[in-house]
Amino acid sequence: MGRDKVRKKGILRHWFQAAFFAVTNGYAVGFLQGKIYQGSTKALCVPGLNCYSCPGALGSCPIGALQAVLDSRSFTVSAYVMGFLMGFGALFGRLICGWMCPFGLVQDLLYKIPFVKKIKNLPGHRYLKHLRYVILALFVVILPSVVVDIVGMGKPWFCEYICPSGTLFGGIPLVAANPELQSATGGLFVWKVSLLVVTGVLSVISYRPFCKYVCPLGAIYGWFNPVALYRYTVDAGKCTQCGACQKVCRMDIKVWEKPNSVDCIRCGDCKNVCPEGAIVSTWEKRKEKSRKRGR
Amino acid sequence: MKKIVNFLNKQTWKGVALLGLSILLMIVGVVREEPATVLQKAVHICMECIGIG
Ligand code: SF4
Ligand code: SF4
Numbered sequence: 001m002g003r004d005k006v007r008k009k010g011i012l013r014h015w016f017q018a019a020f021f022a023v024t025n026g027y028a029v030g031f032l033q034g035k036i037y038q039g040s041t042k043a044l045c046v047p048g049l050n051c052y053s054c055p056g057a058l059g060s061c062p063i064g065a066l067q068a069v070l071d072s073r074s075f076t077v078s079a080y081v082m083g084f085l086m087g088f089g090a091l092f093g094r095l096i097c098g099w100m101c102p103f104g105l106v107q108d109l110l111y112k113i114p115f116v117k118k119i120k121n122l123p124g125h126r127y128l129k130h131l132r133y134v135i136l137a138l139f140v141v142i143l144p145s146v147v148v149d150i151v152g153m154g155k156p157w158f159c160e161y162i163c164p165s166g167t168l169f170g171g172i173p174l175v176a177a178n179p180e181l182q183s184a185t186g187g188l189f190v191w192k193v194s195l196l197v198v199t200g201v202l203s204v205i206s207y208r209p210f211c212k213y214v215c216p217l218g219a220i221y222g223w224f225n226p227v228a229l230y231r232y233t234v235d236a237g238k239c240t241q242c243g244a245c246q247k248v249c250r251m252d253i254k255v256w257e258k259p260n261s262v263d264c265i266r267c268g269d270c271k272n273v274c275p276e277g278a279i280v281s282t283w284e285k286r287k288e289k290s291r292k293r294g295r
Numbered sequence: 296m297k298k299i300v301n302f303l304n305k306q307t308w309k310g311v312a313l314l315g316l317s318i319l320l321m322i323v324g325v326v327r328e329e330p331a332t333v334l335q336k337a338v339h340i341c342m343e344c345i346g347i348g
Contacts (some may be wrong), residue, residue, distance in 0.1 A: 072332050
């Protein structure tokens with residue numbers, strides 16, 4: 001029964017992810033003509049890791065925007081982008097990862113491809129899961145701010161050397177549709193496509209390796225999980241610590257101990273599988289309260 | 296049960312405070328004209344992002 005609910009709600013979540021992608025990347029002609037949207041909505045950040053060089057993108061990726069401000073000549077900090085990150089984080093935490101990020105959806109779909117032996121975590125998980133903080137500090141903040149040319153301009157190190165989301169949603173469609181860009185590709189493009197392929201293959205074997213180990217945006221939103229307006233609580237009176245939640249959780253979280261773990265992407269599988277109904281979100285709790293008041 | 300409700304309230308309060316702070320930060324950013332830098336970068340194809348450099 002619980003497993004069936006997990007499956008059905010999972011399908012619903014994927015439809016939501018796809019619809020969110022379609023709405024925030026609605027500039028369809030960009031894909032056909034190999035160009036990007038140039039309207040003023042691009043001054044606003046979208047919540048997920050959604051490259052602003054994706055031909056359909058109507059808004060900006062917060063990690064790209066943060067680097068753009070930090071590596072510019074005029075600024076050393078970005079109050080504006082930090083405001084977006086804090087606002088999204090305070091409202092949703094990593095609900096964004098589970099429901100609103102295009103690269104999260106891609107990894108979810110890849111994980112559905114059958115493989116001889118799926119593994120929950122990659123070898124070295126205990127250490128690897130700290131890598132995202134190093135990447136955030138080094139490639140998103142320090143290198144773009146510190147390594148500058150003679151006119152004081154830096155470059156977006158995370159975008160340039162790491163981000164597979166930019167390669168998939170920006171690089172490949174633009175290069176495919178634009179002969180001028182094709183002739184400009186070289187070693188860096190090969191490096192980035194190779195990283196994308198490795199990420200894709202690992203995503204078939206293990207659940208969301210990029211989110212678990214690499215993504216700086218997920219690292220930031222994770223800090224907000226315990227205080228975001230969307231959170232989980234476990235009713236200690238109902239929970240029998242049977243472990244069903246951790247078993248179903250592909251991020252491998254002991255939900256009864258840490259319902260607001262920095263790793264939780266709010267997919268909801270644990271809530272749906274719990275036989276006691278002990279895990280609830282703050283939103284459901286509020287709904288329940290107002291229903292009781294209405295009675 | 297009461298413990299859970301108390302926890303919720305305290306954490307919710309923190310979330311609301313952070314939300315308020317985020318709006319303040321965005322206003323500061325707008326006053327410093329940061330959105331123009333974001334827009335300028337986002338409306339041109341980002342060669343680094345797409346792997347051309
Ligand atoms: S961890 Fe990063 S890539 Fe994964 S869903 Fe969250 S924002 Fe997207
Ligand atoms: S703890 Fe629950 S909601 Fe969070 S990732 Fe695991 S199964 Fe999904």
